[in-house]
Amino acid sequence: MFKILRRLVILLLILLIGYQLYHTHQNVKNVMKYENLVSKTLDRNNSTTNVDLVLAIIYTETRGNSLDVMQSSESVDGATNTITDSQTSIKHGVNLLSENISAANEAGVDVWTAVQAYNFGSAYIDYVAKHGGVNTIALAKVYSRDIVAPSLGNTSGETYFYYHPLALISGGKLYKNGGNIYYSREVQFNLYLMKLMNLF
Template identity: 65%
Template sequence: YTETKGKTDDVMQSSESSTGVTNSITDRKESIRQGVTVLSENLEEAVHHKVDPWTAVQAYNFGKAYIDYVADNGGVNTVELANAYSKDVVAPSLGNTSGKTYTYYQPVAMYYGGGKLYTNGGNIYYAKEVQFNLFLMRMFSRL
C-alpha cells in the first residue's frame, strides 16, 4: 500500500530490485513475490546485524546497505539517521552532489521533518509511512 496504493501493476515497486529497471515488472503477483522476497531478505539481515526491524523496512526503499549503516550508527532506524544516509550516501550516488532538496507533501513526511527530501535520495520517511499505514489498516479492520 505504501508504494503505489495498488494503482500500478508493479504494486510493490519491486522492479528495480529484480531487473534494475523501474516498472519492468508488469504482473502484480510477480511484483508482490519480488517485494516480499526483498523484504524477507532485509529482515534476515536486520536480525543478523542486530538492528531493529524498521531498519529492514527503510532498507526496502534505500537498499540493503542501509542495514550495515544503521548497525554502525546505533542499531535503530530514525528519521535523522535516514536523512543523513540519504544526504551522504544515496543522493550523491545518484548524482545529487549539491544537496539539492524538494518538498514531499505527504502528511507523515510533513509531521516528521517538514517534508524535505534530497533529490535522488530516496524517501527518508518510508518506514514511518509504513508504520502509519499499518496503524490505519489495523484501525479500519476493527470497524
C-alpha cells in the same frame, strides 16, 4: 452572514474529511485483495515476514493501483515499471523484504531498519548497525544526503518539498534522488491505518 459562512466552511470540511475517509477505505479494500497472494507467497518462501507488514508496504508503494504493486522492479533489474503483473511484483518484493529482515536480525538492528532498507537498499542495514542500531529519521536523512543521493547524481544536496503529513512534521523536505527518509514511518502508520479501516 458570518454564521452562514462559518456553517458553510464547517460543512465543506466535513465533506472533505468524509471523502478522504471513503477514498482511504477504498484504497485499503483494494490492497486487501492481495492478502491471499501475499500469504501464499510467504508460505512458499518459508518466510516468517508478517502478512500485514507486506500489505502495508503495498499500500505505501501503490495503494494496490499498479501492476507492480510492491514497486519491486528496481530491485530486480534497476529499472522502474518493468514488472507487469502483481504476482511477480509480490514474489520479488517479499523476497527482498524477507532478506532485509533476516539481515537486520543478524546485524542486531530493529525491523524498521529492514523496512527503510526496502526503500534505500540493503546497505542501509550495515550503516544503521554501525550507527546505533536503530533506524531514525535523523539517521535516514544523513544516509539519504551522503550516500543515496550522491550515488544517483545529486552531489549538490538539492532538495524538494514532500507533501505528506508525517514529513511535514519533520520539515517536509527530501533529497532529490535520495529515496524517502520517512518511508519506514509511513509504512508503520499505514499498518495501523489499514487495521483501523478493516474494522469497518
